[in-house]
Amino acid sequence: MNDFHQNQPTLSRRKRLSRKTNGNNGGNWIRDFFGGFKLFFKWFFIGSFVVGVVLGCWAAYIYMTTEEYSLDALKKIQYSSVVLDVNNKEIGRLTVEGGDDRELVTLETLKKTNPMLIDTIKKVEDVRFDQHDGVDYYALGRAVLKNIVAMGKAEGGGTITMQVARNIILNSKEKSYTRKIREFAIAQNLGKNYSKDQILEAYLNYINFHPQIRGVGLAAKVYFNKDLNKDTLTPGEVAILAGLPKSPSMYNPVSQNIKTRKRSEERRNTVLGIMAREEDEMGALITVDEAGKFREKRIEEQAQYHKEHLREKGSAYLQLVRNELELLESKGELNDNSISHGLTIRTNLDPKVQQAVDKVLKNHDLYVDTSNKLINPNKIDAGITVLRKDGSIVAVGGGRQYQKGSLNRALEPVQPGSSIKPLTVYSPVIEKHGYNEHTKIVDKPTTVDGKQIRNFTGRYYGEIEFKTNVMNSLNASTVDMLREKVGLDTSYHYAKDLLELPLLPEDKNISPLALGGLTKGVSTLDMAQAYTVFPQSDGKFKKAFTIREIYDPIDEKTYKHKPETKDVFSEKTAYYMTRMLKMVVQNGSGTAAQIKDGRPTAGKTGTSQNEKDVWFVGYTTEYIAAVNVFNVSQPITPVASRVPAKIFSEFMSEVTKGDPIEDFKRPSGVEEPAPPKEEADDALQLTGQYNEESKAIQLSWTDLGEGFTYQLYRGEGEPTNAVPGVTGNSYSDTNVEVGKTYAYQVKAENKETGETLQSAVLTITIGASKEEKNYCDKDSPDYDEEKCKQQCEEKPDTPGCPKEDDEEDPNRIDCSRDREKCEGLARQACQGTSNERQCRRDYIECLNENGSTAACAHIPGQYKEDPQDPGDEEPPQEPEPEEPPVITPPPNVILPRFWW
Numbered sequence: 001m002n003d004f005h006q007n008q009p010t011l012s013r014r015k016r017l018s019r020k021t022n023g024n025n026g027g028n029w030i031r032d033f034f035g036g037f038k039l040f041f042k043w044f045f046i047g048s049f050v051v052g053v054v055l056g057c058w059a060a061y062i063y064m065t066t067e068e069y070s071l072d073a074l075k076k077i078q079y080s081s082v083v084l085d086v087n088n089k090e091i092g093r094l095t096v097e098g099g100d101d102r103e104l105v106t107l108e109t110l111k112k113t114n115p116m117l118i119d120t121i122k123k124v125e126d127v128r129f130d131q132h133d134g135v136d137y138y139a140l141g142r143a144v145l146k147n148i149v150a151m152g153k154a155e156g157g158g159t160i161t162m163q164v165a166r167n168i169i170l171n172s173k174e175k176s177y178t179r180k181i182r183e184f185a186i187a188q189n190l191g192k193n194y195s196k197d198q199i200l201e202a203y204l205n206y207i208n209f210h211p212q213i214r215g216v217g218l219a220a221k222v223y224f225n226k227d228l229n230k231d232t233l234t235p236g237e238v239a240i241l242a243g244l245p246k247s248p249s250m251y252n253p254v255s256q257n258i259k260t261r262k263r264s265e266e267r268r269n270t271v272l273g274i275m276a277r278e279e280d281e282m283g284a285l286i287t288v289d290e291a292g293k294f295r296e297k298r299i300e301e302q303a304q305y306h307k308e309h310l311r312e313k314g315s316a317y318l319q320l321v322r323n324e325l326e327l328l329e330s331k332g333e334l335n336d337n338s339i340s341h342g343l344t345i346r347t348n349l350d351p352k353v354q355q356a357v358d359k360v361l362k363n364h365d366l367y368v369d370t371s372n373k374l375i376n377p378n379k380i381d382a383g384i385t386v387l388r389k390d391g392s393i394v395a396v397g398g399g400r401q402y403q404k405g406s407l408n409r410a411l412e413p414v415q416p417g418s419s420i421k422p423l424t425v426y427s428p429v430i431e432k433h434g435y436n437e438h439t440k441i442v443d444k445p446t447t448v449d450g451k452q453i454r455n456f457t458g459r460y461y462g463e464i465e466f467k468t469n470v471m472n473s474l475n476a477s478t479v480d481m482l483r484e485k486v487g488l489d490t491s492y493h494y495a496k497d498l499l500e501l502p503l504l505p506e507d508k509n510i511s512p513l514a515l516g517g518l519t520k521g522v523s524t525l526d527m528a529q530a531y532t533v534f535p536q537s538d539g540k541f542k543k544a545f546t547i548r549e550i551y552d553p554i555d556e557k558t559y560k561h562k563p564e565t566k567d568v569f570s571e572k573t574a575y576y577m578t579r580m581l582k583m584v585v586q587n588g589s590g591t592a593a594q595i596k597d598g599r600p601t602a603g604k605t606g607t608s609q610n611e612k613d614v615w616f617v618g619y620t621t622e623y624i625a626a627v628n629v630f631n632v633s634q635p636i637t638p639v640a641s642r643v644p645a646k647i648f649s650e651f652m653s654e655v656t657k658g659d660p661i662e663d664f665k666r667p668s669g670v671e672e673p674a675p676p677k678e679e680a681d682d683a684l685q686l687t688g689q690y691n692e693e694s695k696a697i698q699l700s701w702t703d704l705g706e707g708f709t710y711q712l713y714r715g716e717g718e719p720t721n722a723v724p725g726v727t728g729n730s731y732s733d734t735n736v737e738v739g740k741t742y743a744y745q746v747k748a749e750n751k752e753t754g755e756t757l758q759s760a761v762l763t764i765t766i767g768a769s770k771e772e773k774n775y776c777d778k779d780s781p782d783y784d785e786e787k788c789k790q791q792c793e794e795k796p797d798t799p800g801c802p803k804e805d806d807e808e809d810p811n812r813i814d815c816s817r818d819r820e821k822c823e824g825l826a827r828q829a830c831q832g833t834s835n836e837r838q839c840r841r842d843y844i845e846c847l848n849e850n851g852s853t854a855a856c857a858h859i860p861g862q863y864k865e866d867p868q869d870p871g872d873e874e875p876p877q878e879p880e881p882e883e884p885p886v887i888t889p890p891p892n893v894i895l896p897r898f899w900w
Helices: 002-007 013-022 028-065 071-076 107-113 115-125 137-150 160-169 177-193 196-206 216-224 235-243 258-276 288-295 316-330 351-361 417-433 466-472 475-486 488-498 510-515 524-533 571-587 643-656 785-794 819-830 836-850
Strands: 081-084 090-094 208-210 344-347 380-388 393-397 440-443 446-448 451-453 462-465 540-542 547-552 557-560 565-567 602-607 613-619 623-631 686-691 696-701 708-715 721-723 730-733 741-750 756-758 762-765
Touching: 090 316, 107 115, 107 196, 115 160, 115 196, 115 235, 115 258, 160 177, 160 196, 196 216, 208 216, 216 235, 235 258, 235 288, 258 288, 316 344, 316 393, 316 547, 351 380, 351 393, 351 643, 380 524, 380 643, 417 466, 417 475, 417 488, 417 510, 417 524, 417 571, 417 602, 417 613, 440 466, 440 475, 446 475, 451 475, 462 466, 466 571, 475 488, 475 510, 488 510, 524 540, 524 613, 524 623, 571 602, 602 643, 613 643, 623 643, 686 741, 686 762, 696 741, 819 836
Parallel strands: 081 344
Antiparallel strands: 081 090, 344 547, 380 393, 380 623, 440 462, 446 451, 540 565, 547 557, 602 613, 613 623, 686 696, 696 730, 708 721, 708 741, 741 756, 741 762
């Protein structure tokens, strides 16, 4: 046997297995199959273990290398900043461009006003929030088991802390294991280093309630019109808010889609059930009956869309607030991007003033052309800025049809015309050369670069007083003052450096500085700010500002406005300038700006070439306002020069109604302006005062002896009218009215030599006595129709008394009293003539001299066949000064002009 086997060839493994199979051992295949399966699982578990170790090491590495982020990331949350007016009423909100609307509400506040909201959010989103350290492993394990049983996602294991880590710290919606591991690590870090209140406050202010709404504070305003800082939500409202974070779009309670509102109602009911549940860690927050009560309410009864709380409102004022915030950030007084911190911004906006400004912008009847016809609102626009005397901006008119996103006309640069003269020529010549209203100047033909400068009336006035130039805005003598007295360097320095007008280097020239022909122009804000040197007669420039105070809840800091002022002119210069600008409103080019209650008002008009842009910049003792009206389309429509002054009168009359009437105060140590010594002889002294008993101004002057005769002159503003019948050295003037200012001067003539002496001008203002009342003033609380009739019988000149028509000559007219009527008569008479503007100019000049339309009827006939050179364009006609002599102008070479 052994030998036999030794001589047999060796069998292969396949044949040996085949022999076994073919024998009686056929059941061994089962054993072999399971042996191979065990081998597979052996290597599978080994491989899984290795992979698990590797993944565990990788996860541990990610976990251990995750930075310890802090809740300083809260400062990156973009909250809406609330803007309040002077009465602390909200006027709108500012957001980062493209950012979400959100309002910060502190947890401390919510604990006082809405503790149920806090507890409900925790009960719905993370019932064990107060027990775990940031990651709830119990809830996580339970969620895993439920998801396995359900073969899908049945429950999540995330916590409020993990949501803060994911959405605020990481700010990532990426679905990856790396992000999830980091989320775990950051959540544990937050739970270890921060209080539950800090984490919960971050969550409540970040949570999403709508594509446009972030944070529980804004959500309560938009859905319920409630402020969580002071209002308490009902359980039903709490349930709506607590149910929204799961899916704000799916459960939107104010959706236009009926199915969405139905889902919102169902979600609310589910949350109400959670609030009433007793068997969890927090216990019931409301009773089952309460839950049932609010389940019965339709969702429309509880939530409505209050869109006024969303986004920045269309206010031109808010644009200035935003600009000022950016400026404060650039100066380092606020942190960068502070607008996203949920600031509370208290401003100077006065709703009373703003409403008056908005009203005149929409009053289309005020906007007329030089023919007194209404202008299409699409052709001209207007901008207005109103300040208080300290520079605080109280109202802004952004345009006649201003909307958010449109051009803010109050900030748009426009040619200022003659409104720039008090800043660049008049005040500097007072400051540097001691000019006052009586200083003699010469208004004569003058040229710039070979081109003739012309006055509005086309004539020159020879030797005049400085105030005559200011009142009538004469161009020729202004150019000479700038060139010969002030100088370009000084004028430009005052305008650009001290008064901060946005001039360019090319504006350092005669036309820009003397006549307002600037390269780019100035805004109403620029001009109102520059005029702050005048109302208080202190000569100080006050930087305009909108913001009084800012509270930053993130940095817990409060910014308070610090006044920015600088000395520009002396008190004397500011006071003397105001005196002359009062004359502009009383009897000059700005009479349309007079305020209805007669309060002292000063200001300056301005008109650019062809009446494209017209201005009035004026002030009372409390307010400064700049108004411009200008063309925005072609062809140009000439705007009547009185329009901005009339706008000023309309809104300022409303703003100041009922306020005490005060005059501009003369600074201590500053004397009233007097004529040069050679014009007022010390030997002739004039004194006087108002006697309340006799209702007259009692005047007396030096008795120079029998060899002299005397002539008294009087007038409102300046003494231009001779008083007849004066004898001796005293006079009682009974032809006076309360509230008006009268000027007097007496001249004495030596009978033998003919030599004349004259006194200084005496100015007396009559204030109303306590007993004196005007019963005919319909705007006064003293108005009484019966008493008015009696008062008019006793004193027919009382303001408000009816005036009888002049029956002797219906053609008579006094242009000094009714300037607008004269303009209208001139327009009517000259309509259709070949040179209508020149005709109107001559017609008004004729009316001034003759006072009769009959005497001037021949004027239009002179322009039937006399066409004017097309280049010789004249502005709309206004009354001209009466007293100075006429000087014949040289040939008609015209410089492009900037008029009143």
